[in-house]
Amino acid sequence: MTLMTFMGEQRSEIIKALTQHIHLVVFSVLLGILISIPAGIFLSRHKAFAAPVLAAVGVIQTIPGLVMLGLALILLGTGTQTALAVLAVYSILPILRNTYTGITEVDSGILEAGRGIGMTRRQMLFNVQLPLATTSIVSGIRISTVYIVSWATLAGLIGAGGLGDLIWTGLATYNTNYILAGALPSAVLAFLFSGVIGLFERLLTPRGLKGGRA
Amino acid sequence: MITFKNVSKSYGSKKILKDLTFSIRAGEFVVLIGPSGCGKTTTLKTINRLIEPDSGEISIDGMNIRSRNPVELRRSIGYVIQQIGLFPNMTVEQNIAVVPKLLKTSKEQWKQIVQEMLELVGMPYEENAHKYPSELSGGQQQRIGVLRALAASPPIVLMDEPFGALDPITRDSLQDEVKKLQKRLKKTIGFVTHDMEEALRLADTIVFMNEGEIVQMASPEEMLRNPASDLIRDFMGRHTNPHSEQPELFAEDLMRTRVLKVPYSLHTLECVDRMNRREVNSVIVLNEDDTFMGTVTLDTVRERGKAGREIGELVGNDVPAIDRRMPAQEAFDLLLSSTANYLVVLNTDQTVAGIVTKTSMAKAMGEALWGAVLS
Amino acid sequence: MSVLLPLIGEHLLIVLIATAVAVILGLVLGVTAYWLRPAASIIIWFAEALQTIPSLALLALLMIIFGLGNTTIIVGLVLYALLPIVRNTHTGLSTVSPAIRDAARGMGMSRLQRLLKVELPLAFPLVFSGIKISVVNSLSIAVMGVLIGAGGLGYPIYRGIQTQNFAGIMRGAIPVMLMAILFDIVMSNIEKRLVKRAK
Numbered sequence: 116m117t118l119m120t121f122m123g124e125q126r127s128e129i130i131k132a133l134t135q136h137i138h139l140v141v142f143s144v145l146l147g148i149l150i151s152i153p154a155g156i157f158l159s160r161h162k163a164f165a166a167p168v169l170a171a172v173g174v175i176q177t178i179p180g181l182v183m184l185g186l187a188l189i190l191l192g193t194g195t196q197t198a199l200a201v202l203a204v205y206s207i208l209p210i211l212r213n214t215y216t217g218i219t220e221v222d223s224g225i226l227e228a229g230r231g232i233g234m235t236r237r238q239m240l241f242n243v244q245l246p247l248a249t250t251s252i253v254s255g256i257r258i259s260t261v262y263i264v265s266w267a268t269l270a271g272l273i274g275a276g277g278l279g280d281l282i283w284t285g286l287a288t289y290n291t292n293y294i295l296a297g298a299l300p301s302a303v304l305a306f307l308f309s310g311v312i313g314l315f316e317r318l319l320t321p322r323g324l325k326g327g328r329a
Numbered sequence: 330m331i332t333f334k335n336v337s338k339s340y341g342s343k344k345i346l347k348d349l350t351f352s353i354r355a356g357e358f359v360v361l362i363g364p365s366g367c368g369k370t371t372t373l374k375t376i377n378r379l380i381e382p383d384s385g386e387i388s389i390d391g392m393n394i395r396s397r398n399p400v401e402l403r404r405s406i407g408y409v410i411q412q413i414g415l416f417p418n419m420t421v422e423q424n425i426a427v428v429p430k431l432l433k434t435s436k437e438q439w440k441q442i443v444q445e446m447l448e449l450v451g452m453p454y455e456e457n458a459h460k461y462p463s464e465l466s467g468g469q470q471q472r473i474g475v476l477r478a479l480a481a482s483p484p485i486v487l488m489d490e491p492f493g494a495l496d497p498i499t500r501d502s503l504q505d506e507v508k509k510l511q512k513r514l515k516k517t518i519g520f521v522t523h524d525m526e527e528a529l530r531l532a533d534t535i536v537f538m539n540e541g542e543i544v545q546m547a548s549p550e551e552m553l554r555n556p557a558s559d560l561i562r563d564f565m566g567r568h569t570n571p572h573s574e575q576p577e578l579f580a581e582d583l584m585r586t587r588v589l590k591v592p593y594s595l596h597t598l599e600c601v602d603r604m605n606r607r608e609v610n611s612v613i614v615l616n617e618d619d620t621f622m623g624t625v626t627l628d629t630v631r632e633r634g635k636a637g638r639e640i641g642e643l644v645g646n647d648v649p650a651i652d653r654r655m656p657a658q659e660a661f662d663l664l665l666s667s668t669a670n671y672l673v674v675l676n677t678d679q680t681v682a683g684i685v686t687k688t689s690m691a692k693a694m695g696e697a698l699w700g701a702v703l704s
Numbered sequence: 705m706s707v708l709l710p711l712i713g714e715h716l717l718i719v720l721i722a723t724a725v726a727v728i729l730g731l732v733l734g735v736t737a738y739w740l741r742p743a744a745s746i747i748i749w750f751a752e753a754l755q756t757i758p759s760l761a762l763l764a765l766l767m768i769i770f771g772l773g774n775t776t777i778i779v780g781l782v783l784y785a786l787l788p789i790v791r792n793t794h795t796g797l798s799t800v801s802p803a804i805r806d807a808a809r810g811m812g813m814s815r816l817q818r819l820l821k822v823e824l825p826l827a828f829p830l831v832f833s834g835i836k837i838s839v840v841n842s843l844s845i846a847v848m849g850v851l852i853g854a855g856g857l858g859y860p861i862y863r864g865i866q867t868q869n870f871a872g873i874m875r876g877a878i879p880v881m882l883m884a885i886l887f888d889i890v891m892s893n894i895e896k897r898l899v900k901r902a903k
Contacts (some may be wrong), residue, residue: 177840177884179847180759181858182877185865189873224412231377231408231487232428232477233400242427246418265758272865282764286851291768298761305756321418323461594810 121292128281133300135195135276139267140308143199144260147206152252154207155214156240162219169212176208180266188273198267198275205266206259213255217248250320257312264305268297278304330355331376331485331517336385338371345371346382347541353519353534355390355484358511360520360528362564363538369521372538373487376519377406389485404428407478407486407516411493413470415462421447421473422458428481439480446476450506468499475507479514488520492527504530525564529553537561578657583693584674584683590615593622593641597634601627613673613681614644620679624648650675653682657694660685708860712879715856718774718849719842722781726838730786731831734793735819744794751787759784759845763852772853777846784845785838792834796827829898836891843884847876 122129158165183201191197221244229239271279281297284290331353338346346368353359361369374380375387378399387394394402415424422443429439447454450472462470471491478486488507492500508531511518522528528535529549537545537552545557556562590613591600604612610627623644633643648669651660653676664672664685672685733751737744754762763780770776800823808822824831850858857876864872 174881174885177844177881177888179844179861179877179880181847181850181865182861182873182880185861185873186870186877188865189868189870222412222414224410224414225416226414227379227412228408228410228414228474228477229416231379231403231410233403233405233431234427235400238431243416243418261756265760268758268760279760282760286764286767294764294768298758298764301761302757305758306753309756323417323419323463592810 118292118295122296125296129296129300132276132278132281132297133304136264136267136278136301136304139195139198139202139270139275139277140260140263140304143202143267144206144256144263146199146203147210147259147263148256150203151207151210151255152214155211155252156218156245158211158215159218159244160236165215165219169215172208172211175204180205180269181272184269184273193274195270195275197273198270198277202263202266202270206263209258209262210252210255213251213258214248217251218244220251221247246321247324250316250324253312253316253319257309257316260308260312261305264301264308268301330390331519332386332388332391333372333375334386334388336372336375336382336387338368338375338380338382344541346375349385349541349543351536351543351546353517355517356515358508358518358520358531358533359536360522360532360534361536361538362522362525362528363544364560364564365523366540367538368541369536369538370489373489373519373521376485376487377403377408379403404431404481405483405485407481407483409471409474409478409486409488409491411490413462413467413474413494415470415473415477417462420459420461421465424462424473425476425480427477432481434481442480446480449479449510450476466499467495468503471495471503472506475503475510479510479516482514483516485517485519488518490521490523493522493524500527507531525566537564578693578697579653580651580655580657580660580672580674580685581653581682582697583657583660583685583690584653585686585689586683588613588681588684590681591640593617593639593644595640597630597638597640597643600625600640601630601634611648611671612640613684614640615681619681621650621673621675621681624673648673651685652677661690664690708857708875708879711855711857711859711876712883715843715846715858715880716883718778718846718854718856719781719839722778722842722846723785723835723839725778726782726785726789727835729782730789730834730838731793733786733790734797734831735824737790737794738797738823739815748787748791748794751790754783755787759848760851763848767852774849774854776852777849777854777856780848781842781846785842788834788837788841789831790834792830793827796830797823799830800826829895832891832898833895836888836895839891840884840888843880843887847880 154168158168183205184198187197187201191200218240225243225247226239229243234242267277268279268282270277271283278297278301281293282301283297285293285295285297333349333351336346336349337344349372361372363369371380375382376389376394378394416427419427422440425443425446426434426439429442434442443458444454447457452469452472457465457469462473465473474491475488478488491507492503495503504527507518510516520531529552532549535545535547535549535552536543537557539558539560545552545561547555547557552561553565556565589603589607589609591603593614593616600612604610604627612625614622614625616622622641623646625640625643625645629643629645630640648671649663649667650673651663653674660672664687670686674682674685676682733747737747757765759780762783763776766776766780770779797819804822804826805818808818813821846854846856847858847861849856850862857880860876861873861880864870864874864876
């Protein structure tokens with residue numbers, strides 16, 4: 116059976132898996148953003164915490180995805196919520212780190228000038244530091260999202276569905292069509308997410324930072 | 330009026346400011362100067378409470394600044410720093426309008442302010458208001474930095490080595506502009522520099538500091554005439570006592586140091602290219618160990634040069650080379666009698682220190698005679 | 705432990721072989737990108753694209769070609785490891801100061817001599833940092849090898865998941881993480897020394 120006819124036959128199953136996959140990615144990354152951006156802002160204002168927290172989150176990042184899912188499976192049981200929790204945890208590091216460095220890398224001369232002309236810390240944060248950190252933050256979100264599209268293929272393992280399910284079935288039954296039907300859309304999905312967020316990255320970069328003379 | 334009363338500040342065991350007492354009159358241009366680490370910048374930053382003294386009292390128009398909210402205090406005092414610190418995510422207009430906006434000025438009002446400000450420094454609104462800092466030259470950026478400090482019409486402006494990072498020509502014109510603005514707008518200015526020429530040029534009063542103390546506080550003329558210590562005399566360097574004994578000058582005092590030097594192995598064509606780019610018609614050629622080999626003129630290359638050959642092959646020695654400690658008068662005579670129109674000045678290790686041309690010599694002698702032009 | 709040791713060895717061996725291949729391939733691609741400027745964006749785009757493909761998808765696709773076993777995971781790891789090495793090689797070479805490059809040219813060095821004697825040594829600290837990133841990532845990704853019939857520490861982990869055995873998972877996971885952290889620390893230290901020496 117050719118891939119095309121296979122995909123035609125299994126259309127509804129593939130679309131279902133794809134929808135599940137997108138859900139997993141979008142919600143876990145949103146959750147990750149909700150946690151990491153405020154946390155990054157907090158760390159930038161309490162720098163004593165920054166090194167230990169970033170190191171700890173870094174260690175979590177070295178836990179292989181399979182291990183993380185396995186542990187979550189035992190601790191939290193099967194299902195979509197478990198997968199979301201694990202994926203959200205994975206999405207934290209790049210966004211957190213980029214938020215923190217984006218804010219703290221703002222040139223000290225700019226900070227001194229801001230303070231010297233009477234901006235409060237909050238005004239500095241919202242009018243200067245966060246706008247200047249936007250590119251870095253969005254880039255962190257892009258990196259996270261690409262990771263999460265990848266890790267979400269493992270979610271099938273704990274019964275959360277997604278395109279991984281198809282690859283899984285393919286691997287178990289040595290069925291090339293199933294493998295391709297899961298692998299190709301997941302790769303395309305990763306490219307799409309990366310491309311679209313990359314576009315946002317460019318759009319959101321403050322014009323004054325784009326370099327080059329007008 | 331700004332008054333310092335017994336102001337002290339230490340970091341750990343190091344005393345940065347020692348019991349400072351002095352005052353700055355309204356409308357006065359006061360320049361704080363001294364060797365690095367003397368406390369001049371710290372003194373400046375205590376005025377807008379970026380640094381809090383350990384003891385003593387600073388008041389503005391009789392009111393202790395401790396009793397004021399630091400953020401509001403700073404909005405009433407302009408602040409310009411060496412790193413400029415324009416907000417790169419904001420346009421020129423937004424940068425200038427930052428403080429007026431913080432002070433909740435209406436949109437028409439701050440637009441008006443931006444227009445007036447840009448006019449002050451001769452940067453047309455239409456052309457500049459919507460540019461970003463990255464699209465401006467360093468000098469233009471610092472102009473905007475100054476305008477940002479002036480925008481909310483603060484009676485006091487603090488400037489921390491504002492022109493330190495600019496090239497000499499830009500620095501000159503910005504000094505002029507700032508002096509003019511100060512006179513016109515009647516601002517009280519506190520200005521930190523380590524450049525005596527800048528201090529002499531701008532100040533109504535110079536405050537010379539060393540190790541956290543004021544060594545002398547005087548007008549530029551008074552300081553030139555009666556420097557209170559040897560350190561100040563050193564700082565003044567050639568500006569002091571232009572009428573006393575003849576200064577002793579050497580070849581090194583006459584030379585300029587920015588000259589085109591090339592290794593002997595450079596290809597002739599590339600050499601010509603560099604000469605063209607620097608608009609010079611003669612070049613100094615160096616041996617492998619950077620010592621002086623000789624000179625080559627553009628004409629020689631044109632006559633005898635072959636593409637692909639090394640420039641070292643064309644070197645001549647018709648330009649005299651002299652030691653940097655040769656007395657100025659000898660160098661002067663040599664230059665006038667030589668057919669070459671410059672002299673090469675060598676360090677003791679035979680590397681090239683610079684060249685003496687008629688122009689560089691005239692400039693050095695003028696400075697020695699009359700001091701740097703103070704205008 | 706006696707059961708684990710061979711698995712640790714196999715895991716390391718897989719990662720080291722993959723890294724060695726990736727370093728050679730990465731250097732070649734990085735240098736090509738540096739020498740052929742028009743090719744640079746294509747090469748780096750290609751390496752980025754490889755890393756964007758979800759790992760399970762890439763491994764499954766490779767399995768179709770290479771079958772079950774260690775070869776597939778090694779190929780997969782190589783493809784994943786390329787990006788940091790290629791990118792850092794290219795950046796390292798491109799940021800050698802023009803003055804040094806000119807000096808080397810002025811001394812009459814050929815392009816290859818310049819590369820081997822001047823540019824690559826100067827770029828090496830950055831290249832090494834790319835290799836470090838690759839090794840640490842590979843140690844973690846190699847766990848997935850078990851899904852395509854390869855050996856290594858993925859096996860006890862997968863068994864643990866299937867039998868819902870917490871301790872079982874940890875037996876495989878802890879050595880993986882310890883190795884990742886250890887390599888990161890040791891290689892970061894070497895990297896710091898390299899950078900210091902380059903100054």
